[in-house]
C-alpha cells in the first residue's frame with residue numbers, strides 16, 4: 001500500500017504586473033494553503049515574475065476534455081459576423 | 097464564493113486610524129496602483145463600485161430587450177445572425193459585470209433582486225421603444241457608439257476586476273457599432289421610404305443618446321469622489337463632447353440631419369443645443385415610455401426561470417451525494 005500522501009497538488013497563478021489578471025504558472029506540492037503559497041513563491045517567483053500569487057487546490061479544478069475541444073469550441077470559430085471586420089464601413093467615415 | 101475564498105488570506109482592515117488607512121488608500125490610487133478584490137478599501141469606495149458596476153450590468157441585461165424585439169423580424173439572414181450575435185454579447189457583458197461586482201462581496205441574487213424590485217437603476221436609454229428596423233441601426237451606431245465613449249476610460253478604472261471586464265467588453269463593442277452603422281448606411285442609400293425611416297430613427301434616438309452621458313458636470317451627484325478615486329476619468333460633458341465630434345461627421349456622411357437647430361461648430365468642436373434634463377429625470381425615475389415593460393420582461397424571465405434554477409440545484413445536490421457515496 002502506498003504511503004499516505006503528506007502533501008497535495010496546488011495550481012499556481014501569478015499576477016505579473018499591477019492591474020493584470022493572474023495567469024496560470026504551474027503547480028506545487030504542499031500540505032496546506034500557506035505552505036503552498038510559500039512553495040509557489042520559492043518555485044515560481046525567483047526573478048520578479050509577479051506582484052501577487054494565488055494557489056488553488058488542483059482537485060478543485062474542473063477541466064474541459066481536450067478530446068472534445070473540436071466540437072466544444074466550433075461555435076466560436078464559424079461566426080465571422082461576430083468580428084468588426086465583417087461589416088463594411090467606408091474609409092471616409094474613419095475609425096469605428 | 098470568490099471574494100470569501102480570497103478573504104481567507106486577507107488581512108482585514110488595518111488597525112490603523114481610518115484617516116491613515118484612507119490616506120494610504122488614496123496614495124495607492126494616486127500612484128495608479130490597481131485595487132484588487134482582497135485589498136483593503138474604504139466602505140464608500142466599495143459601495144460606489146457595487147452601485148456603478150451592478151447598474152452597468154443591469155443596463156447590459158435590460159438592453160437586450162429593445163434589440164431582441166427585432167431578431168425575429170430582421171430583414172435578412174445576415175442581419176438576423178448579426179443581431180443575434182450582438183444581443184448574445186450584451187448578455188455576456190452583463191455576466192462579466194455581475195461577476196466583477198461579486199468580487200466586492202455582494203451576491204448575484206441581491207443584485208438581481210435590486211433590479212427586479214426597482215431599487216437599482218439602469219441606463220435611461222433602454223426605456224425607449226424600438227419602433228422600426230432602422231432603430232436597430234440607430235442603436236448600434238449611436239447607443240453603442242456612446243457606450244464605447246463611456247467605457248474606454250473605464251478600462252483604466254482603479255478597481256482591477258472592473259477594469260479588466262471593461263477591456264474585454266470594449267474589444268467586443270466595435271462590431272456592435274459597425275453593424276449598426278452598416279444598417280444605417282444601407283437605409284440611407286436606399287429608397288425614399290428607407291431614408292425616411294433612417295431619419296426618423298435618428299430623430300427619436302439623438303437626444304436620449306446625448307443624455308446617456310449623464311447630467312452636466314456641475315449637477316452630477318457622484319462625480320467628484322469618483323474622479324478622486326479614479327473610478328471615473330472624465331466628466332460627463334467632456335465625454336459627451338467627444339461623442340459629438342465623432343458622430344456629427346458620420347451623420348453627415350449618411351446624409352441625415354441631426355435634430356438640433358442649435359448644433360454648431362466652434363473652436364474646433366461641435367456643440368449641441370440645450371438638453372431636456374427634465375425628460376432624463378422623468379425616464380430615470382420610471383416615467384419613460386417603456387420602463388414598466390422592461391421591468392415586467394425581467395420579472396417574467398426571472399419567474400419563468402425559477403424551475404431551471406431549482407432543477408440545477410437538485411441536480412448539483414444529487415451529484416454531490418453520488419460523489420460522496422463513491423468516496424465512502
Ligand SMILES: [Fe+2]
Pocket residue numbers: 156185186189265
Ligand atoms: Fe454591451
Ligand SMILES: [Fe+2]
Pocket residue numbers: 186240243269272
Ligand atoms: Fe454593445
